[in-house]
Amino acid sequence: MAKRTGQPTINDVARLSGVSKKTVSRVINRSPLLNEATREKVEAVIAELAYVPNPQARALALRRNFLLGMIYDNPNAQMVLNFQEGVLDAIGGSEFALVVRPVDRHSPDLFDDIRAFIEQQRLYGVMILPPLSENDALAALFTELGCNYVRMGSATLDDDAHLVQSNDRQAVRDAVEHLIAQGHRQIGLVQGPEGFRSASEREAGWRDAMTAAGLPTGPEMLARGNYTFETGRDAGEQLLGGAQKFTAIFASNDVMAAGVLHAARSRGLTVPQDLSIVGFDDTAIAATIWPPLTTVRWPIRDMARSAAMKLIHPEAAADEKSLFLTEFVPRASVASV
Amino acid sequence: MAKRTGQPTINDVARLSGVSKKTVSRVINRSPLLNEATREKVEAVIAELAYVPNPQARALALRRNFLLGMIYDNPNAQMVLNFQEGVLDAIGGSEFALVVRPVDRHSPDLFDDIRAFIEQQRLYGVMILPPLSENDALAALFTELGCNYVRMGSATLDDDAHLVQSNDRQAVRDAVEHLIAQGHRQIGLVQGPEGFRSASEREAGWRDAMTAAGLPTGPEMLARGNYTFETGRDAGEQLLGGAQKFTAIFASNDVMAAGVLHAARSRGLTVPQDLSIVGFDDTAIAATIWPPLTTVRWPIRDMARSAAMKLIHPEAAADEKSLFLTEFVPRASVASV
DNA sequence: TTGTAAGCGTTATCAC
DNA sequence: GTGATAACGCTTACAA
Numbered sequence: 001m002a003k004r005t006g007q008p009t010i011n012d013v014a015r016l017s018g019v020s021k022k023t024v025s026r027v028i029n030r031s032p033l034l035n036e037a038t039r040e041k042v043e044a045v046i047a048e049l050a051y052v053p054n055p056q057a058r059a060l061a062l063r064r065n066f067l068l069g070m071i072y073d074n075p076n077a078q079m080v081l082n083f084q085e086g087v088l089d090a091i092g093g094s095e096f097a098l099v100v101r102p103v104d105r106h107s108p109d110l111f112d113d114i115r116a117f118i119e120q121q122r123l124y125g126v127m128i129l130p131p132l133s134e135n136d137a138l139a140a141l142f143t144e145l146g147c148n149y150v151r152m153g154s155a156t157l158d159d160d161a162h163l164v165q166s167n168d169r170q171a172v173r174d175a176v177e178h179l180i181a182q183g184h185r186q187i188g189l190v191q192g193p194e195g196f197r198s199a200s201e202r203e204a205g206w207r208d209a210m211t212a213a214g215l216p217t218g219p220e221m222l223a224r225g226n227y228t229f230e231t232g233r234d235a236g237e238q239l240l241g242g243a244q245k246f247t248a249i250f251a252s253n254d255v256m257a258a259g260v261l262h263a264a265r266s267r268g269l270t271v272p273q274d275l276s277i278v279g280f281d282d283t284a285i286a287a288t289i290w291p292p293l294t295t296v297r298w299p300i301r302d303m304a305r306s307a308a309m310k311l312i313h314p315e316a317a318a319d320e321k322s323l324f325l326t327e328f329v330p331r332a333s334v335a336s337v
Numbered sequence: 338m339a340k341r342t343g344q345p346t347i348n349d350v351a352r353l354s355g356v357s358k359k360t361v362s363r364v365i366n367r368s369p370l371l372n373e374a375t376r377e378k379v380e381a382v383i384a385e386l387a388y389v390p391n392p393q394a395r396a397l398a399l400r401r402n403f404l405l406g407m408i409y410d411n412p413n414a415q416m417v418l419n420f421q422e423g424v425l426d427a428i429g430g431s432e433f434a435l436v437v438r439p440v441d442r443h444s445p446d447l448f449d450d451i452r453a454f455i456e457q458q459r460l461y462g463v464m465i466l467p468p469l470s471e472n473d474a475l476a477a478l479f480t481e482l483g484c485n486y487v488r489m490g491s492a493t494l495d496d497d498a499h500l501v502q503s504n505d506r507q508a509v510r511d512a513v514e515h516l517i518a519q520g521h522r523q524i525g526l527v528q529g530p531e532g533f534r535s536a537s538e539r540e541a542g543w544r545d546a547m548t549a550a551g552l553p554t555g556p557e558m559l560a561r562g563n564y565t566f567e568t569g570r571d572a573g574e575q576l577l578g579g580a581q582k583f584t585a586i587f588a589s590n591d592v593m594a595a596g597v598l599h600a601a602r603s604r605g606l607t608v609p610q611d612l613s614i615v616g617f618d619d620t621a622i623a624a625t626i627w628p629p630l631t632t633v634r635w636p637i638r639d640m641a642r643s644a645a646m647k648l649i650h651p652e653a654a655a656d657e658k659s660l661f662l663t664e665f666v667p668r669a670s671v672a673s674v
Numbered sequence: 675t676t677g678t679a680a681g682c683g684t685t686a687t688c689a690c
Numbered sequence: 691g692t693g694a695t696a697a698c699g700c701t702t703a704c705a706a
Contacts, residue, residue: 394683
């Protein structure tokens with residue numbers, strides 16, 4: 001009287017292999033105290049039936065599921081996708097799955113939306129991408145909801161168990177020092193948006209390098225954008241159209257660097273002969289625009305893998321790598337003076 | 338003796354509102370045969386407790402879950418992300434969630450991976466993005482696994498219940514006719530990779546326009562790429578370095594168009610004065626390179642929303658919109674001859 | 675080493 | 691209209 005509706009269950013396996021469901025369960029969960037012969041017998045039946053445990057039933061019995069969430073609101077598609085791939089590196093072959101949740105960080109319902117999402121799906125844990133990750137109130141919300149989380153960011157936003165971070169400040173400092181070593185003295189900055197930790201960290205890196213070299217960092221040396229192409233172009237116009245002369249500009253991300261490139265070109269400047277440009281992110285755009293953009297690459301995929309591991313193994317979360325180093329990527333958008 | 342571990346359950350609601358759990362269940366599921374007073378009483382308790390039904394328990398009892406899958410292997414990050422957002426448009430506010438699965442279509446384990454993914458997660462349905470969506474054997478696999486699916490593609494790959502499609506052929510024909518109207522006569526084609534339906538559809542559109550205008554479509558007029566920047570550049574080199582002269586080139590996607598642009602520039606050609614270029618996709622790259630790329634935009638987000646709706650409401654899947662029209666986006670990479 | 679019974683939180687069946 | 695009761699597929703006591 002087996003009602004063969006769809007997939008085989010643990011009962012089918014138990015019946016066919018002549019053991020109890022509990023024994024099958026032990027085989028599935030690799031319990032150490034199991035007769036080898038029994039195990040092999042059961043495994044043979046499992047293979048024959050192509051039995052796969054029902055994750056919903058497991059989730060119910062274990063009072064936890066196998067869903068990792070990823071919350072983002074990001075203008076940088078490549079970064080988000082790289083992150084997704086990194087998470088898959090970590091959960092591939094396991095029973096975990098990745099649930100994504102794009103949100104609008106400017107929505108007044110942001111917190112309510114996220115709360116509903118977490119309460120409804122009862123995720124095992126969530127990963128939060130910048131710039132949302134920089135919001136401490138959001139992290140507090142996850143704690144309140146009893147949902148484990150890992151933040152990805154450009155600074156030490158949280159403790160090691162809840163963070164994967166890059167060293168943006170040092171990375172930008174290195175990049176600007178590279179420009180200085182090439183003879184540049186008037187190096188402009190296109191800042192990221194106000195309130196973004198990544199933006200302030202990158203600005204700090206620029207200041208570090210400039211100040212250490214005794215170069216000017218006054219207000220005429222910088223302009224603000226918000227990580228979009230248009231604002232990068234506008235910031236470029238602002239800098240290049242003022243009284244201050246520039247031989248190089250560091251833009252706080254690649255997209256804005258592309259905007260600066262447009263601004264330069266529309267003013268008749270040639271890059272890199274008349275103006276050197278450096279970006280940040282090493283997104284697809286960097287290698288695709290002309291000239292190819294000198295930039296800074298951060299190991300997003302590795303960071304994502306690590307973030308997922310922290311969630312999957314909370315007991316070892318603090319031991320999992322948290323700080324990830326960036327890599328300077330020299331291309332053709334920089335020339336020496 | 339309520340063991341208050343975490344979230345409230347249906348039992349808590351039943352006890353506090355003095356009804357059976359079945360009645361609570363009826364309230365949750367909006368059963369029509371319910372005393373209005375009872376409903377209000379229960380709803381008050383639900384609100385007070387902030388009770389949210391456990392999706393894993395529901396999934397177990399209903400023998401179906403509320404997870405929509407999305408399988409992709411795509412070089413185009415923006416498209417994938419737009420699609421994710423479109424799916425969210427459809428499932429936002431509902432109990433459904435989106436599970437993503439990037440895969441490597443060149444992996445020998447592709448089918449096994451996907452099979453394991455489907456069997457393990459028991460998804461409610463999956464959406465397949467191009468180019469994977471063009472693989473009929475894969476669609477057959479989903480049918481075999483009893484998993485509903487919707488394919489996204491550039492041609493009529495399946496019936497309306499399992500497809501959202503764009504009209505690439507007509508779109509390219511329109512774009513090439515635009516070039517012809519601008520006085521172009523030698524219009525090259527950078528094809529997409531062999532075996533891709535989108536590639537053959539776009540090629541057909543180019544042939545349609547050229548043939549209708551009595552223009553040449555011989556082998557010297559085209560070169561093949563595989564949708565990457567490098568292959569686009571190589572194809573551009575091949576076309577521009579041959580005996581045949583070109584005043585315009587249509588590349589089968591934006592990234593390859595960017596490659597052609599590089600190739601043109603490295604040969605000392607100015608775009609669009611010496612060479613007009615048209616792409617396809619309207620990805621971020623299109624607006625970001627210089628000059629901004631004339632291209633074709635397809636309404637990915639709308640397609641994604643429709644795909645998700647087809648899965649959520651299988652009974653009405655064939656009525657949900659299936660064919661989506663593209664939009665020609667004129668920018669600065671085209672000049673008249 | 676293995677089995678039995680109870681329970682995870684929900685819905686379906688079928689009475690009342 | 692509403693409520694016992696038995697599923698759903700699995701795991702954790704607790705025995706044996």
